[in-house]
Amino acid sequence: MDTRRPTPPPVIAPATLALLVSLLALVAASFYSLNIKWGELFTTSAVRSSMEFLQGFAPPEMAAPFLIRVAKGTLETLSMSALGTGIAFVIGLALALPASGRFGNIARAVVRLMLNVLRSIPELVWAVILLIAAGLGPFAGTLALAIHTSGVLGRLFADALENLPPADENTLRINGAGALNAFFYAALPQILPQLMSYTLYRWENNIRAAAILGIVGAGGLGQMLKYHLSLFQMQQAATVIIAMLLMITVVDAVSFWLRRRMTGN
Amino acid sequence: MKVSAVHPDPAWRGRVTATVVALLLLWPMLVASEFNPWILFDAQSLGATWDFLSGFFPPAHSSEFLMLMLEATWQTVAIATAGLALALLGAIPLTLLATESLSISQLETGRMRIAGAFVRQSARWLLVVLRSVPELVWALLLVRIVGLGPTAGVLAIALTYSGMLGKVYAEILESSEAHATEALLKNGSSRLSALFYGALPAAGSELVSYTTYRWECAIRGSVVMGFVGAGGIGQRMDESMKMLAGAEVSTILIIFVLLVAGADLVSTFLRKRLG
Numbered sequence: 032m033d034t035r036r037p038t039p040p041p042v043i044a045p046a047t048l049a050l051l052v053s054l055l056a057l058v059a060a061s062f063y064s065l066n067i068k069w070g071e072l073f074t075t076s077a078v079r080s081s082m083e084f085l086q087g088f089a090p091p092e093m094a095a096p097f098l099i100r101v102a103k104g105t106l107e108t109l110s111m112s113a114l115g116t117g118i119a120f121v122i123g124l125a126l127a128l129p130a131s132g133r134f135g136n137i138a139r140a141v142v143r144l145m146l147n148v149l150r151s152i153p154e155l156v157w158a159v160i161l162l163i164a165a166g167l168g169p170f171a172g173t174l175a176l177a178i179h180t181s182g183v184l185g186r187l188f189a190d191a192l193e194n195l196p197p198a199d200e201n202t203l204r205i206n207g208a209g210a211l212n213a214f215f216y217a218a219l220p221q222i223l224p225q226l227m228s229y230t231l232y233r234w235e236n237n238i239r240a241a242a243i244l245g246i247v248g249a250g251g252l253g254q255m256l257k258y259h260l261s262l263f264q265m266q267q268a269a270t271v272i273i274a275m276l277l278m279i280t281v282v283d284a285v286s287f288w289l290r291r292r293m294t295g296n
Numbered sequence: 297m298k299v300s301a302v303h304p305d306p307a308w309r310g311r312v313t314a315t316v317v318a319l320l321l322l323w324p325m326l327v328a329s330e331f332n333p334w335i336l337f338d339a340q341s342l343g344a345t346w347d348f349l350s351g352f353f354p355p356a357h358s359s360e361f362l363m364l365m366l367e368a369t370w371q372t373v374a375i376a377t378a379g380l381a382l383a384l385l386g387a388i389p390l391t392l393l394a395t396e397s398l399s400i401s402q403l404e405t406g407r408m409r410i411a412g413a414f415v416r417q418s419a420r421w422l423l424v425v426l427r428s429v430p431e432l433v434w435a436l437l438l439v440r441i442v443g444l445g446p447t448a449g450v451l452a453i454a455l456t457y458s459g460m461l462g463k464v465y466a467e468i469l470e471s472s473e474a475h476a477t478e479a480l481l482k483n484g485s486s487r488l489s490a491l492f493y494g495a496l497p498a499a500g501s502e503l504v505s506y507t508t509y510r511w512e513c514a515i516r517g518s519v520v521m522g523f524v525g526a527g528g529i530g531q532r533m534d535e536s537m538k539m540l541a542g543a544e545v546s547t548i549l550i551i552f553v554l555l556v557a558g559a560d561l562v563s564t565f566l567r568k569r570l571g
Contacts, residue, residue: 050569058381061374065446072442081441103328110325151556152549155432155520156530159537160545164336164345169329243432247523250329253432260436276428 087265091273101255101274108251108278111169111244112237115176120230122177123184130189143189149182154240158249169250176237176244187229191222235286242275252278351542355550365532365551372528372555375446375521376514379453384507386426386458391465393419397474397495398487419462426459435521449526453514464506472499504570508563515559519552529555 043051071077130146132139158175165171200217204210245253252275259267305311325331335341392398394416402408408416434452442448477494481487496503522530529548536544 047569050566054566058377061377061381064370065374065378065450067378067447067450072447077442084441107328110328114325114329114331147557148553151553153516153520155523156533156549156552159523159533163348163540164341166335166341170331170335173329173331239430243430246432246436256433256436260440272429272433275430275433279428 084265087263088269090266091269092264092266093270097267097270101252101270104252104255104271105274105278107169108241108245108253109238111173111176111251112234112241115173115241116180116230116234116237118173118177119180119184119233120226122181123188124226126181126185127188127192130185131192133192143186146182146185146189149178150186151182152179154179154237154244155247158244159247162248167248167250172241172244172249172251175249176241180233180237183233184226184229188222188226191225191229192218195222231286231289235282238282239279242278348540348542348545351540352546354543355547356541356543357547361544361547365529365547368529368532369551369555371446372518372522372530373515375449375518375526375528376453376511379450379518380457380507380511380514382450382454383457383461386454387461387465390419390423390458390462391469392487392491394423394462394466395469395495396466397470397477398481398491420466423459423462423466426455427457427463428459429456431456431517432521432524435526436524439525444525444527446527449518449521449528452521452526453517456517457510457514461507461510465503468499468502468506469495472502501570505567508566508570512556512559512563516556519555 126142126146128134129138130142154175157178158172161171161174161178165174195218199221200213203213203217208216241251241253243253245251245255246257248254248257252271256268256271256275259265259271336345396402396408396416399408399412399416402412431452434455435448438448438451442451472495474495476498477490480490480494485493518526518528519530519533522528522532523534525531525534529551533545533548533552536548
């Protein structure tokens with residue numbers, strides 16, 4: 032009788048092992064090439080100077096006039112994010128039509144490539160470029176958010192349109208409705224809830240993004256933070272950071288609550 | 297005819313109200329964000345934009361500049377990778393502290409011991425604080441502490457991402473199939489072996505795919521942090537922007553789009569292989 036057992040499968044497949052080793056090599060190469068001086072980070076003088084730096088933040092500035100300016104900055108940040116997302120919704124929808132192949136395959140490929148470029152350059156980089164055309168201030172930030180988000184939403188909207196079964200729209204077309212009417216009465220109402228949920232999700236992201244865009248001069252709380260930090264007014268900077276954290280936390284909580292209400296559990 | 301007496305759109309009241317409210321809200325927002333598109337078309341701004349954009353073609357391609365870019369691109373990737381590796385060192389212990397499904401006392405009595413609950417809650421708060429401060433703000437502060445250069449970028453990514461990874465890891469572990477973990481814990485296994493033999497096999501692929509996704513985000517983040525002086529390709533772009541060197545900016549943007557696409561490919565590949 033053959034008593035040999037089949038050999039057990041290896042714990043890790045050789046290919047996976049090779050992959051893990053090369054990942055480790057990548058990490059090692061990163062640390063090696065960055066040449067970080069860990070020793071200097073933890074000398075007593077370095078620790079003392081960073082403690083001094085951190086102690087400069089306390090207590091945060093709480094004078095009423097300054098708080099009002101911070102509140103204005105917060106409103107500016109919220110407006111930038113809302114307007115940027117709103118504009119992106121319109122542009123994204125307009126670009127999603129060709130990107131979903133409604134005007135032929137060439138238009139689809141070209142517009143999709145464009146959406147990829149819009150999307151892969153982050154808001155902050157757009158803001159830096161737009162500062163030349165739109166000048167310092169929240170307007171450049173709004174445009175930067177709008178451009179990047181158009182890329183993101185356009186792609187998502189196009190996918191939603193492509194995944195929609197065409198039967199309803201075709202029925203209207205066959206019965207003599209124009210292309211626009213067919214789109215507005217058959218396609219759009221069906222995908223609208225999905226579009227809205229993508230847009231709200233991006234809005235949430237854009238509020239975070241708008242808070243930091245100002246670091247390159249594009250308005251909002253970030254601009255105040257950069258300004259006070261470069262003047263070494265640490266206590267004012269601390270207030271701005273706290274305002275940022277509060278805003279982000281409140282937005283998170285509201286969106287968590289809304290999502291729970293909407294999905295009904 | 298009777299029909300004409302009724303408005304053709306039965307929902308018109310709601311629609312009109314919604315539009316009016318939206319317009320009323322829109323106005324203060326336009327004011328607050330100093331929204332004036334005509335500034336884009338004013339002669340001075342058009343001139344400056346044209347001067348800048350006309351430099352875009354051809355992109356800068358001297359071999360010296362490309363070598364510099366290659367180095368900066370590697371630095372960007374290295375900052376993201378090293379930052380994420382450090383973030384894992386912070387996130388894993390915090391995850392183990394924060395995960396509720398690994399609580400023995402909760403399993404036995406339905407309630408956590410007070411000490412355990414306290415440790416768990418403080419771990420959660422630490423994670424919340426770490427990830428609520430945007431990485432760019434960490435970088436801005438760290439540049440002032442450790443000086444200009446990649447160290448600030450690595451530490452900023454490590455801090456923010458340990459918060460994000462820790463939170464999501466704990467969520468994944470808690471929401472995955474808990475049966476094996478519970479069975480192990482009830483039969484007296486230690487929490488560590490319950491983790492290794494129960495929770496990890498159930499949630500492993502999800503954890504890996506989230507980590508690679510975050511690596512992709514870290515690359516984008518490390519580009520952006522260059523603008524506050526944390527090294528890499530972002531810092532190069534900042535310098536080129538300040539000199540209004542359109543040709544260099546256009547090269548950097550092209551590299552940037554390729555880098556993001558490349559990171560996307562690599563992370564899809566990793567997810568497929570390891571997931």
